[in-house]
Amino acid sequence: MTGPYRRPPPTGDGLRLHFNENTAGCSPRVLEAIARLKPTDFAFYPDYDDVYRETAAYLGVPDDQMIITNGLDEGLIVAAIAALQRRGTDGAAPETIVIRPAFEMYAITVQSFGGTVVDVMPREDFEFPVENTLRAITERTRLVFITSPNNPTGVRIANADIAKVSESVPSDAIVFVDEAYHDFCGDTCLPLIATHRNLVVGRTFAKAHGLAALRVGALMGSKEVMVPLQFAAPPYSLNVCAAAGLRAALTDDVRLHWYVSQVRQSRELFYRFCDSQGIQYWPSGANFVLARVGEIAPELTGFLQSRGIYIRNKTGDYGCDGCIRVTTGVVEHTERCLAAMEEFLCGAR
Numbered sequence: 001m002t003g004p005y006r007r008p009p010p011t012g013d014g015l016r017l018h019f020n021e022n023t024a025g026c027s028p029r030v031l032e033a034i035a036r037l038k039p040t041d042f043a044f045y046p047d048y049d050d051v052y053r054e055t056a057a058y059l060g061v062p063d064d065q066m067i068i069t070n071g072l073d074e075g076l077i078v079a080a081i082a083a084l085q086r087r088g089t090d091g092a093a094p095e096t097i098v099i100r101p102a103f104e105m106y107a108i109t110v111q112s113f114g115g116t117v118v119d120v121m122p123r124e125d126f127e128f129p130v131e132n133t134l135r136a137i138t139e140r141t142r143l144v145f146i147t148s149p150n151n152p153t154g155v156r157i158a159n160a161d162i163a164k165v166s167e168s169v170p171s172d173a174i175v176f177v178d179e180a181y182h183d184f185c186g187d188t189c190l191p192l193i194a195t196h197r198n199l200v201v202g203r204t205f206a207k208a209h210g211l212a213a214l215r216v217g218a219l220m221g222s223k224e225v226m227v228p229l230q231f232a233a234p235p236y237s238l239n240v241c242a243a244a245g246l247r248a249a250l251t252d253d254v255r256l257h258w259y260v261s262q263v264r265q266s267r268e269l270f271y272r273f274c275d276s277q278g279i280q281y282w283p284s285g286a287n288f289v290l291a292r293v294g295e296i297a298p299e300l301t302g303f304l305q306s307r308g309i310y311i312r313n314k315t316g317d318y319g320c321d322g323c324i325r326v327t328t329g330v331v332e333h334t335e336r337c338l339a340a341m342e343e344f345l346c347g348a349r
Contacts (some may be wrong), residue, residue: 003322005108013092014308017327017337020151020288021180022210024262024330025240026245027255030211032243033188033248040116051243058250059203060190061220068246070237072180072204072217076109079219082228083143083174084115094142098316100128100132101152103178106145115143122319126282128152130161134168143168147178149185152314152325154284159189166196174225177198182207183256185261187286190220197222200229207251207287208256214242263287266328273338287329290314294322303344309337310343 008018016023048068056063084094094271096110100119107117120133133144144165148157164177175198177189182203193199200221206212211252216238217227249255270289274281281291293300301313301324311327314320328334 003108007272012308014305014310015333015336016310017329017333018218018310018312018326019300020207020286020327021155021212022207022259022287022329023327023333024116024210026210026258027249027252028247029248029252029255030214037240037244041244044306045236046238046243047202048243051238051247053248054250055218056337059191059218065193065220065223065226066221067226067233068238069217069219069233070239070242071206071215072178072202073105074104074215074233074237075202075217075219076176078229078232078318079143079174079176079202079311080113080115081232083299084110084113092140095138095140096138096143096145096146097133097141097149099129099316101150102318103151110143119318121277122153124319126150126155126319127195128155128157128161130164131210133165137165137168137170139170143176144169144173144175146175148178148187148189149181149237149285151180151286152288152312152317152320152323153282153290154181154286155282156185158287159192162189162199163192163196166199170197171198174198174200174316176202178202180204180207180285181258184287187285193220193222198223205249207247208259209246211242211245211249214239214245215285216242216246224248259272262330263328265331266334269331269338270326270328270335273341277342280314284328288325288327290320290323290325292321292323297322300324300341300344304337304340310338311337322343 056066093116095116095118097118098106101124110117114196118136123129198224203218205216279291297313312325314323314325
């Protein structure tokens with residue numbers, strides 16, 4: 001059984017390349033919007049009409065087919081409540097399929113609601129194991145978690161494969177597609193929600209928009225699938241600062257496009273470095289890259305930490321032995337990380 005989530009220790013002034021955060025920070029418009037809030041804005045329950053209308057327009061869905069959540073983590077909880085309360089006639093625990101490697105909160109959330117996690121093991125190349133996923137579906141399946149691009153691999157999943165899974169689960173199951181890293185590649189299965197009524201698409205504004213500390217996410221789907229989620233979602237989970245900050249962030253396309261451009265340049269820098277060092281990596285659709293450095297993964301991670309640079313040793317994840325995951329955001333930060341990695345590798349030879 002998966003244990004509770006453990007927050008990592010503070011990093012002080014270190015360079016945080018271990019959480020896939022936007023290390024450039026949010027748009028200045030976010031700070032300006034929060035600064036304009038009045039004392040009564042904090043004393044009264046928030047009015048969500050404007051933020052719902054503007055966010056739905058930004059995402060391209062009707063506002064009655066969207067829920068704004070307190071981070072996408074709350075979206076996972078809402079989906080689990082909606083899906084896992086329904087048991088079969090035999091009374092057995094409902095099943096949730098998790099394709100490994102995966103964000104650890106999927107299994108933690110499912111287990112906290114009494115569900116059973118059914119793991120689908122990764123392929124060696126980390127391509128989506130669609131056939132094994134279909135074989136894992138049973139009459140007890142109530143929820144399937146799919147991440148595209150995947151975390152921690154960055155591998156993108158074709159909409160055709162997502163559609164196959166959606167068409168194969170029981171009629172009352174939910175297929176949850178986590179698109180937390182959508183902004184960095186543009187991939188989305190949102191067009192499928194018109195024909196696949198059991199799909200729920202999750203987004204976050206933590207990554208590309210730099211709102212991780214404000215905790216803002218969104219769920220989208222057909223009217224039918226959204227009804228049980230709307231029952232499960234708290235009525236005032238988005239705080240007033242998050243609502244104001246989100247509205248402001250959505251107006252700053254220049255900031256968003258600049259950061260996405262930085263990510264794409266950083267990924268290419270990382271790829272070229274790995275090629276020069278003979279390190280295996282996986283082309284990523286996200287703001288990070290997974291690379292297999294082998295047995296030196298713990299030492300490399302520790303060396304970078306001694307230089308004030310934090311990356312993730314992913315050796316404990318399914319199929320990720322000897323792998324590290326590095327956030328590839330601001331070019332200057334990526335260059336600093338790669339210089340330190342080169343220093344370590346030269347000393348290790």
